[in-house]
Amino acid sequence: MTALPLASRVQLRRLAVSSTLYLAVALAALIGVFTALEPEAFGSAYNVRTVLTGASILLVMAVGATFVIATAGIDLSVGAVLVFSGVVAVKVMDAFGGSGWGAVGAGFVTALAAGCGWGLLNGLLVTRARVPALIATLGTMGMALGLAQVITGGNDLGGVPGELVTTVGQGRLFGTVPWLVVAAVAVTAVAAFALAKTRFGRYTLTIGSNHEAARRSGVRVDRHVLKVYALAGLLAGFAGFLSLARFASTTIAGHGTDNLQAITAVVLGGTSLFGGVATVIGTVIGVFIPAVLQNGFVILGVKPFWQQVAIGAVLVAAVYLDQLRRRARQQH
Amino acid sequence: MIRCLYKGVQVPAEPSGGRTPVLRASGIVKSFGHVEALREAAFEVYPGEITALIGDNGAGKSTLVKVLSGVMQPDGGTIEVDGSPVQFGSPQDAAGHGIGTVYQDLALAPDLSPAANFFIGRELLRPGLLGRLGWLDAGAMNRRTAEELQRLGVELKDLNAPVASLSGGQRQSVAICRAVAWAERVVFMDEPTAALGVVQTERVMRLITRVREQGVAVVLISHNMPQVIELADRVQVLRLGSRVATYERGQADEHLLVAAMTGAVNQEVR
Amino acid sequence: MKKIVTAGMAGALVLFLAACGDDDGGGATAEGDGGYEVVYVQGVTGNPFFTSVTCGAEAAATDLGVDFDYQGGKDYSAEAQTPILQAVIAQQPDGIIVSPMAGEAMMPTLTEAQSAGIELVFVDTTASDQSLAASFVASDNVEGGRFAAEQTAELVGGSGKVLVLGATPGISTTDARVEGFVETMESEYPDIEVLETQYSGSTPAGATDKLSAVLSANPDLAAVFAVSTQEVEGAIVALEQADAVGTVQLVGFDTSDPIVEAIEAGSVQGVVVQKPLDMGRQAMEQMVKALDGEATEAQIETDYVFLTAATLEDEDVTQYIYRNEC
Numbered sequence: 001m002t003a004l005p006l007a008s009r010v011q012l013r014r015l016a017v018s019s020t021l022y023l024a025v026a027l028a029a030l031i032g033v034f035t036a037l038e039p040e041a042f043g044s045a046y047n048v049r050t051v052l053t054g055a056s057i058l059l060v061m062a063v064g065a066t067f068v069i070a071t072a073g074i075d076l077s078v079g080a081v082l083v084f085s086g087v088v089a090v091k092v093m094d095a096f097g098g099s100g101w102g103a104v105g106a107g108f109v110t111a112l113a114a115g116c117g118w119g120l121l122n123g124l125l126v127t128r129a130r131v132p133a134l135i136a137t138l139g140t141m142g143m144a145l146g147l148a149q150v151i152t153g154g155n156d157l158g159g160v161p162g163e164l165v166t167t168v169g170q171g172r173l174f175g176t177v178p179w180l181v182v183a184a185v186a187v188t189a190v191a192a193f194a195l196a197k198t199r200f201g202r203y204t205l206t207i208g209s210n211h212e213a214a215r216r217s218g219v220r221v222d223r224h225v226l227k228v229y230a231l232a233g234l235l236a237g238f239a240g241f242l243s244l245a246r247f248a249s250t251t252i253a254g255h256g257t258d259n260l261q262a263i264t265a266v267v268l269g270g271t272s273l274f275g276g277v278a279t280v281i282g283t284v285i286g287v288f289i290p291a292v293l294q295n296g297f298v299i300l301g302v303k304p305f306w307q308q309v310a311i312g313a314v315l316v317a318a319v320y321l322d323q324l325r326r327r328a329r330q331q332h
Numbered sequence: 333m334i335r336c337l338y339k340g341v342q343v344p345a346e347p348s349g350g351r352t353p354v355l356r357a358s359g360i361v362k363s364f365g366h367v368e369a370l371r372e373a374a375f376e377v378y379p380g381e382i383t384a385l386i387g388d389n390g391a392g393k394s395t396l397v398k399v400l401s402g403v404m405q406p407d408g409g410t411i412e413v414d415g416s417p418v419q420f421g422s423p424q425d426a427a428g429h430g431i432g433t434v435y436q437d438l439a440l441a442p443d444l445s446p447a448a449n450f451f452i453g454r455e456l457l458r459p460g461l462l463g464r465l466g467w468l469d470a471g472a473m474n475r476r477t478a479e480e481l482q483r484l485g486v487e488l489k490d491l492n493a494p495v496a497s498l499s500g501g502q503r504q505s506v507a508i509c510r511a512v513a514w515a516e517r518v519v520f521m522d523e524p525t526a527a528l529g530v531v532q533t534e535r536v537m538r539l540i541t542r543v544r545e546q547g548v549a550v551v552l553i554s555h556n557m558p559q560v561i562e563l564a565d566r567v568q569v570l571r572l573g574s575r576v577a578t579y580e581r582g583q584a585d586e587h588l589l590v591a592a593m594t595g596a597v598n599q600e601v602r
Numbered sequence: 603m604k605k606i607v608t609a610g611m612a613g614a615l616v617l618f619l620a621a622c623g624d625d626d627g628g629g630a631t632a633e634g635d636g637g638y639e640v641v642y643v644q645g646v647t648g649n650p651f652f653t654s655v656t657c658g659a660e661a662a663a664t665d666l667g668v669d670f671d672y673q674g675g676k677d678y679s680a681e682a683q684t685p686i687l688q689a690v691i692a693q694q695p696d697g698i699i700v701s702p703m704a705g706e707a708m709m710p711t712l713t714e715a716q717s718a719g720i721e722l723v724f725v726d727t728t729a730s731d732q733s734l735a736a737s738f739v740a741s742d743n744v745e746g747g748r749f750a751a752e753q754t755a756e757l758v759g760g761s762g763k764v765l766v767l768g769a770t771p772g773i774s775t776t777d778a779r780v781e782g783f784v785e786t787m788e789s790e791y792p793d794i795e796v797l798e799t800q801y802s803g804s805t806p807a808g809a810t811d812k813l814s815a816v817l818s819a820n821p822d823l824a825a826v827f828a829v830s831t832q833e834v835e836g837a838i839v840a841l842e843q844a845d846a847v848g849t850v851q852l853v854g855f856d857t858s859d860p861i862v863e864a865i866e867a868g869s870v871q872g873v874v875v876q877k878p879l880d881m882g883r884q885a886m887e888q889m890v891k892a893l894d895g896e897a898t899e900a901q902i903e904t905d906y907v908f909l910t911a912a913t914l915e916d917e918d919v920t921q922y923i924y925r926n927e928c
Contacts, residue, residue, distance in 0.1 A: 041818040050814035050843055054807065146676075154648025155926050156831070158860035170842050178843075198466035199455045202444075206452055209441035216439050217453035218424045247806050249835050249860035254805035276443035291811070298815035304801050305771065 020270050020282045027285050027292065034296035041299045049178060055291040056184035057246065059284065060239040062262040063191045064232035066283045068133075069266050070195070071208045071228050072275025073126065076137040078236040079258030080144035081118045085111040085240030086250045087148040090157045099161045107164070108241055115237015116230050118144055123229030127222035141259070148252060160248045169245035180242055187235065192280035204228055208275025264290070268315065290315065352415045354379045354517050354549050355400065355431065360409035362395055369395040371573035372409065377518050382540065382550045384560040387570035388593050393553055396570065397520050400551075401433040402426030413517065432515030436522040438507040442496035446488060446506045447477040449495055450513060480513040481506075484542050501532030505539055518549045525556065537563060557586040569593055637667040638696040638893050640886065643687050644674030645701040645727065650924035651856065651878050652701065655725055657928035658882025659699060666890050671695075680707030687711045697721035697889045699882075702729040704774055721892045725885040726878070727775075732901075736892035739885045739902045741876045743775045747782025749906045750853055750874045751791070754783075754825050757851040757871055761793035762824025765816055767809055767833040768801040776829045779855055783827055797823075802833050809836025810843075817844045825851035831858045838869045857909065857923050865911055872910035875922045880904045 034042040041047060061078045068075045089107040096103035118140055125136035168179045195201035203224045206214045215221045243251060267273060268289060269282030293314055297307040353376040362370040370392045377383050387393050398404040400411065402420030411418055413429045420426045423433065440449050447470070456472045457463035474491050481488060486505045488498070495503055504524055511519045521540065525533040540563060543550055554560050560567060567584060569577040569592040577592040577599040584592075591597040642659050644652040656672045663670035673690055675682025680703040688711055690698060698720055702708040708729050715722055716734050724735040732738055754764060766783055769776040780799055787796045800816060802809035809832060817823060817840065826841075828834040834854035841847045847869045854861060854873035864870040881904050888898045913919040 038819070044818060046844065047815070047818040050811070050818070050840070053843065054811040054814065057807065149648060149676075153926055154646075155650050156835070156858050156860050158858075158863045169839075194466075197468055197470075199457065199468055200466050202448060202455055202468060206441045206444060206448070209443040210439070212437075213439040213441050213449075214452060216423060216435070218422075218427075219453045243807075246810075246839055247835050247860075248838075248863070249806070249858075251806045251832070251835060254807060254832055254835075257803070257805070272443075276441065294811060295815045295818075298800060298812055299819040301798065301819070303798060304768075 020279055020285065023268070023270065023282065023285045023289070027289050030289065030292050030296065034292070034299070038296075038299050042296060045176075047295065047299070049176075049181075051288075051291055051295050052181045053178045053246075054295075055287050056178075056180045057239050057242050058258070058261055058265065058291075059184045059287045060187050060235050060242065061258060062265040062283050062287050063188055063280060064235035065259075065262040065266045066191070066269075066271055066278050066280055067195065067204055067228045068232045069208075069263070069271050069273060070204045070275055070278035071225055072211075072273075073133040073225065073228070074137065074263070074273075075122060075229065075232045076134065076259045077118060077122060077141040077144055078232065078239075078262055079255035080141040080148070081115050081233055081236040082240040082243060082258060083250065083252050083255050084118065084144040084148040085114040085237035086244045087151050087157065087252070088114045089241055089244060090160060090250060091151065093161055093164075094159055098159050099163065101163060104161050104164045107161075107244070111237045111241035111244075112234055113237070115240060116234040119230040119233015119236070120226065122233060123226035126229060127225050145252075148250070152250065152252065154252070156252055157250045158248065160244050164245045165248045167245075168242070169248065180246060183238075183242060187238070188280060188284060195278060195280050200224075200227075205276055205278065208272075208278070210276070261290075264315075351378055353377055353412070354414060356412045356415075357396070357400060358410055360396065360399055360411075361407045362392075362399060362404065363407055368573055370399070370406070370409075373570065373573060374575050375400070375568060377549045377551055378566065379517075379549055380544060380547055381565040382544050382552055382563050384552045384554060384564035384567045385570060386554065386557075386560060386567060386589060386593060391570040391593070392573040393570055394522070397433070397522060397551070397553060400426070401431060401520050403433075427514060430515050430517035431520075432511035432518070433520040434504075434507045434511045434522065434524060436526070438503060440495045440503060440507055443494050445492045446481070446495060446498075447474045447491050449506060450477045450480065450510045454514070476513075480509050483546065484509050484512065484539060486539065499532065500528050501535050504528065504532070504536050508536070508539055508543065512543050512546065512548055516548065518551060519543065520551045520553070522553045523555070524552070525554070525559065533559075557589055560589065561586060571595055571598075637669065638890065639669040639671075640697040640699060640889055641690045641693070641695045642670070642672040642725075642882070642885075643683065643690055643698060643700040643702075644672060645703070646678040646682070647674035647676060649678075650858065650926055651876070652726075653926060653928070654878035654922075654924045655701070655882040655885075657925055658879035658884075659725075659886045660882070660928060661879075662883040662886035666886065668886065668890060670886075679703065683708060684711050687715070691715045691718055691720065694718065695720060696893055697723065699723045699725055699885045699889055701726045703727070704729070706730050721889060723885045723889045723892070725881050736898045737885070737888035737900060737902065739881050739888065739904065741881070741904045741906060743778035744782035744785075745903070746855065746874055746876065746906055747779040747784075748786040749782075749908070750779065750827055750855060751783045751786035753872060753874065753908050754827055754851065754853045755787070755791045755794060757853065758794070758824040760791055763795045763797055763820055763822060764825045764827065765797045765813070765820075765823060766799040767813060767826055767828045767837055768799050769830050769833060770804045771801055773804075779829045794824075802836060804830075804832050806832050806836035806839070809833040810840045813837050813840035814843060817846065817850075823850050825853065828852065828854045830854075831856050831861055834861050834864070834870060834873065838864050841869065862909075862914075862923060865909065865914060868911060872908050875907050875909050875919070875924075877904045877907070877922050878924065879922060 065075055089111040092110040093103040093107035096106045122137050122140055125131045126133050172178050173182050203219055207221055207224060211221050265286035266283050269286030271278040271282060290311060293311050297310060355377040357375040360370050360373040373396055385393055399406045402423045402425050418429060451473050456469045458467045458469045477491060486509055495506060525536050540550055552563060565581050567579045568575055571593060577597060642656055660670050673686050675686050683703055691714055698715055702712060702724060704727055709731060712729055712734050722735045724738040726740050728738050766780050768780050784796055787794050800812040802812060826837050828837045837852055841850055841852060851871045854870055857873055857875055861870060861873060884902050891898050907919045907922050909919055
């Protein structure tokens with residue numbers, strides 16, 4: 001799973017914590033600049049709320065991806081699993097009458113079960129069939145999206161219960177915090193705790209750092225990796241349910257780049273693609289840096305094509321500055 | 333900057349006659365296809381001793397170590413711990429009998445702290461409900477790790493720094509201390525100084541004698557003859573899958589060991 | 603040689619697919635009286651727009667006594683369409699109606715069809731050499747954008763800030779809608795301020811984020827033109843978040859089940875609807891003319907209807923809502 005020389009690992013691990021801090025400062029600086037330039041538009045409660053809400057579904061998926069990447073794995077199937085889970089959830093809610101909290105509950109369980117099922121399949125392919133994660137999850141990505149299209153004939157389904165859309169999708173806790181944000185924060189908090197403080201998280205990082213060492217010490221590596229992929233699938237299923245609540249539609253064609261967005265956020269957040277080094281807080285920052293940039297640029301009136309150029313440049317610059325810092329430290 | 337401090341250790345000479353070996357193997361046979369890696373190999377480890385296991389490449393050293401540490405199962409022969417016959421189905425079985433291994437690649441997770449590495453697969457959980465949720469007791473693990481390191485005279489400044497940030501000798505020390513922490517009887521060490529420079533080698537050698545001082549028997553697999561002669565209370569020579577010679581401290585010089593390894597000397601003619 | 607083998611294999615695949623499709627009504631064949639055999643190759647299967655084109659073509663085929671079948675690739679791409687079209691050519695029908703991928707990609711296969719003596723009619727999209735086809739039936743997307751602009755201007759009373767929510771730059775159909783919309787607004791409605799076009803990246807979430815940001819900067823936005831179903835779905839969410847449903851007029855393009863629901867609920871004021879049913883019918887009529895050796899019209903433009911809450915009961919309009927089945 002890992003072939004990184006020890007020397008590079010030293011820097012990666014040492015910098016994981018400080019990188020998180022550094023990126024948090026970068027994010028704060030971005031927010032500061034945009035707020036200074038456009039205090040009323042950018043800093044308004046409405047805008048803060050829309051940015052948070054807009055990032056919440058991606059964040060749920062990115063949290064799952066953090067665990068997978070921490071084991072030195074990868075999951076390309078999240079966007080497709082999101083779509084599939086949403087589609088079967090709508091079908092089930094329809095079967096339960098298409099409205100009422102009973103139907104919503106059934107849809108919720110279905111979405112989670114569907115996501116978890118795809119995650120388990122990913123995990124089995126990786127651990128039992130020994131198919132490389134990149135290929136295994138590329139395959140399930142096609143299968144999940146294809147099956148969603150088979151079920152729907154390629155047409156987006158409506159008919160999402162109104163209760164779900166008006167509460168989870170649009171409602172707010174105490175009239176201020178959108179439920180979507182509450183859901184994402186809850187998932188993130190539990191995951192951050194699980195990764196940093198529990199045996200589950202410790203196994204995840206140990207396997208990513210040196211799976212052979214874990215195996216020799218009696219850790220059931222395959223079983224744990226299976227659980228991690230199942231978790232990522234479960235969270236994609238949850239994201240699928242949130243997406244239904246938000247858009248009142250299965251948005252079949254709209255998730256082709258979710259996997260890359262999630263992986264970008266995780267890596268930008270300081271998690272190593274080689275495994276063993278990961279923080280959920282980093283991932284949160286990694287989700288918000290592109291989201292804040294995008295929002296700020298639109299408000300500032302940056303031309304659309306230049307927005308893309310600027311966002312790409314800022315992402316590369318963020319990682320480049322981080323590299324410069326690492327090199328400077330290495331010379332001491 | 334993190335560094336290790338070692339204290340000088342006096343090595344007491346101990347006789348071994350008449351004692352029960354803590355680990356005894358006899359008649360061990362192991363074949364891979366038509367290749368006989370071990371031919372009725374015998375091996376004894378006495379408590380409180382450093383036993384060197386030497387032999388030329390292909391003599392069967394690593395196969396014997398794998399059999400005795402539970403990684404591999406022999407085709408025939410018996411293994412006894414403190415005089416009672418045992419069977420090892422896995423490294424965990426061997427660990428259950430107080431037998432541990434320091435692998436040549438150390439089997440450390442480089443991104444994790446020494447404390448986390450000490451407890452891989454044996455993580456301590458908090459008491460009560462929190463523990464049942466899997467909440468790690470980091471404080472207890474750090475304390476126990478610090479105690480173990482201190483017991484063997486290894487000092488690390490930062491127990492939370494990743495293992496990868498330590499020097500080669502420090503990493504070796506962490507791996508040795510970890511093995512000793514979980515093995516009260518015997519620790520196998522496969523080429524523990526092969527990758528180290530002169531100063532670090534010296535430190536690790538002192539650590540090995542300190543392990544013996546703690547009452548844990550050490551099996552040292554090494555190609556470094558001066559080191560073997562300096563450290564070992566007993567040297568057992570393996571050649572072509574069988575033991576050909578056993579020497580106690582002071583009985584053999586480098587010349588004789590090499591002669592035994594190459595077949596010029598054979599004590600155990602059958 | 604290789605091509606023949608490929609075509610043969612694709613042919614086998616198509617037969618297999620057609621056999622499978624019988625259960626769910628796919629691969630439907632209209633009963634003919636031994637007349638012409640015409641196959642429609644869709645841009646992509648399972649898309650309501652192309653399904654509606656197929657329905658129109660099939661209805662015309664029944665009227666004209668043509669033996670009709672249809673096929674389509676699983677993606678909207680030349681890679682998916684090429685083997686399907688090759689397999690259909692291998693069946694040697696009299697004519698093929700096709701919605702080819704734009705540009706050069708499909709030219710070799712289309713030329714192959716022509717040399718095999720098969721009549722071609724293009725519908726909805728055209729390849730780089732339009733002269734291969736006896737006729738090209740489509741709605742003009744620039745015209746669609748103009749139509750959307752007129753409807754939007756009426757909704758906002760001829761003044762205010764208007765945002766165009768584009769898909770992904772470089773897609774010719776949606777780019778043309780943007781172009782038609784912006785040009786019309788600038789030339790004919792001087793009191794309307796068209797904001798910088800924002801692009802969703804063809805995802806509803808992207809549309810929501812962009813529109814939300816624009817609303818932060820422009821709380822006085824009067825209307826949004828969303829160029830396809832993805833952008834409409836995303837725009838609805840952004841307007842709901844901003845409590846701006848009904849105050850900001852939302853005009854879309856094309857229909858889907860969730861969007862029809864949104865029109866009923868009042869979160870979308872109206873969508874521009876093409877007439878794929880008419881496209882299919884006219885394409886089939888031109889095809890039969892060509893096969894009969896009569897003169898054909900080189901290019902036919904179909905027009906648009908505007909679907910609103912008020913016209914939801916109007917059969918003249920609702921017949922054009924894109925269908926999942928005929």
